Amino acid sequence: MTGRKEITGPLPPGATIGILGGGQLGRMLAMAAARLGLKTHIYSDEAAPCAFQVADARTQGAYDDVRALEKFAAACDVVTFEFENVPDATAEYLAAHVAIAPPPRALSVSQDRVIEKSFIAKLGIAVAPFENVESADDARKAFANIGAKGAILKTRRLGYDGKGQIKVTSADDAARAFETLAAPSILEGFVDFAFEVSAVAARARDGGFALFDIPRNAHENHILKRSTVPAGITQAMTEDAKRIARSIAEALEYVGVLAVEMFATHDHKLIVNEIAPRVHNSGHWTIEACIVSQFEQHIRAVAGWTLGDGSRHSDAVMENIIGPEHDEWAALAAKPAGLHLYGKGEARAGRKMGHITSLSPKS
Ligand SMILES: Nc1ncnc2c1ncn2[C@@H]1O[C@H](COP(=O)(O)OP(=O)(O)O)[C@@H](O)[C@H]1O
Ligand SMILES: [Mg+2]
Known part of the structure; x- marks a missing residue:
């Protein structure tokens, strides 16, 4: 292939966004792209990942299969990721052939907890x-x-x-x-935190920055169970979260959606736990409760569009549907809530099978 494709302006409807990874995040990204008339091409090392069901094109290939990656890069106008453990060599190879966002550096920083925490601490942000x-x-x-x-x-x-x-x-x-x-x-x-929150932020190619309202996150068996918005934090903590997310995004020259997981302490301070250079489970509620969801913000940013209006019009509670909870799909479908089932096969224990979001009037 000759030369690297650059993005010089917003990609028009009909352009193709490549997504590395075929899980539920890739699936919801593809659905958001479709709403804007953009096409998606999913690349996964699995035979039938759930994102394949909703994409315009699909490639099954190993993440180090250079020939498959080259064909994929040639077929896409821009490439993004739905998981952070993309091998360095894969990201570098793609970056040499096609426009890519978020920047590969965001992957290498978030893949290693020592590098990640050192990077965050250097920005003057509190970590454990x-x-x-x-x-x-x-x-x-x-x-x-x-x-x-x-x-x-x-x-x-x-x-x-x-x-x-x-x-x-x-x-x-x-x-x-x-x-x-x-x-x-x-x-x-060990951080003796009061509860956990996350900042789900978006940064566009033009430097535009937007932060979704902060959710409070509850984990069960180390897996996110529930995100609730509003989180019930002080205005000062909200400002703090915004400053933290923005300084991380700017330091990485980030383009796309980025999540920052944080501990809220008993004395109303925020301590960063980790960053995810991608859309995040704690942002799923934005599909129902915001005009523009985290998935659409990511697609907009990657495609070189300006960010949309991510403001929240309702209070929301998002609950994950994990493992055999999926068997209750008919009862869940009868609830007055936004049900999402990811089209995965076997409902193994601990596997994220779907989520459901309930809305109530904005408090
Ligand atoms: N330093 C810490 N102090 C207290 N709790 C922690 C700490 N690190 C992690 N935890 C708890 O464990 C969970 C998972 O840890 P995390 O570092 O986010 O790993 P993962 O990559 O599995 O999400 C956190 O959401 C939090 O509940
Ligand atoms: Mg975590």
């Missing part, structure tokens, strides 16, 4: 105390330094939904946890 752990001895020392309130040992890379994490209450515990994880890790001091 943390230390890099490369040996059982490191784990012991780190616990002695930052474990006064307990700690969590996490693998630096590839953790999600609480996987690759062990709570530890002593230096010996921390050393054992390192032997169990058997991977480069990070020890984080």
Whole structure:
């Protein structure tokens, strides 16, 4: 292929957005693109991922299959991602051949918890105390330094939904946890938070920035169960969340939707937990409760459009439908709420099968 395709203005309706990854986030991105008359081409290493059902074109290929990636890049006007663990080489290869957003640097920063926390802390934003752990001895020392309130040992890379994490209450515990994880890790001091919130923000190619209202997030078994808006936080915390999300987005020269997971402390402070360089489960409520959803904002940003109006017209509660809860689909469909089923096959325990959003008048 010759030269890299650049985006010089907004892509017109009919243009094709490539999406790497075929899960429910890719599926909802494709549906939002379709609303704007834009086409999507999904690339996944799975045979029948749920996003394939709603896309205009699909490629099944390994993420390191250079020939398949080259054909994919040639077929798309711009490429984006729906998951952050895109291999570096894949992102670099694509970036050399086609316009890409968010920038690959956002992937490499968020893929490694030590790099991520160091990057955020350098911006002057509060994070949990943390230390890099490369040996059982490191784990012991780190616990002695930052474990006064307990700690969590996490693998630096590839953790999600609480996987690759062990709570530890002593230096010996921390050393054992390192032997169990058997991977480069990070020890984080335990944050005694009041509740969790997230900032779901969008940044456009023209630098336009928008923040959705902040949801309060409740987890069950380390998986997001419920997001509630409004979150019941102070105006000062809302301003803080906006400043945090904006400074991260600007530092990364970000284009697209970005989520920042945060702890809200008992004394009304925000501590950043992690960033997700993509649309986020805690932003699903925006489909029903905002004129323009997180999925549409992402598509707009990636396609070089100006951002839409993401203001919220209703209060909302979004609940995930996880594993066998999916069997209750008929009862859920009878509720006066926005039901989303992702068209996945087997309802394995812990698998996100759908979500449902209830609205009430804006408080
Ligand atoms: N340092 C910490 N202190 C207290 N709770 C934590 C800490 N880190 C993570 N948790 C809890 O574990 C959950 C999952 O951790 P997170 O780092 O977000 O990993 P994942 O990639 O699995 O989402 C968080 O949402 C929070 O509830
Ligand atoms: Mg998380």
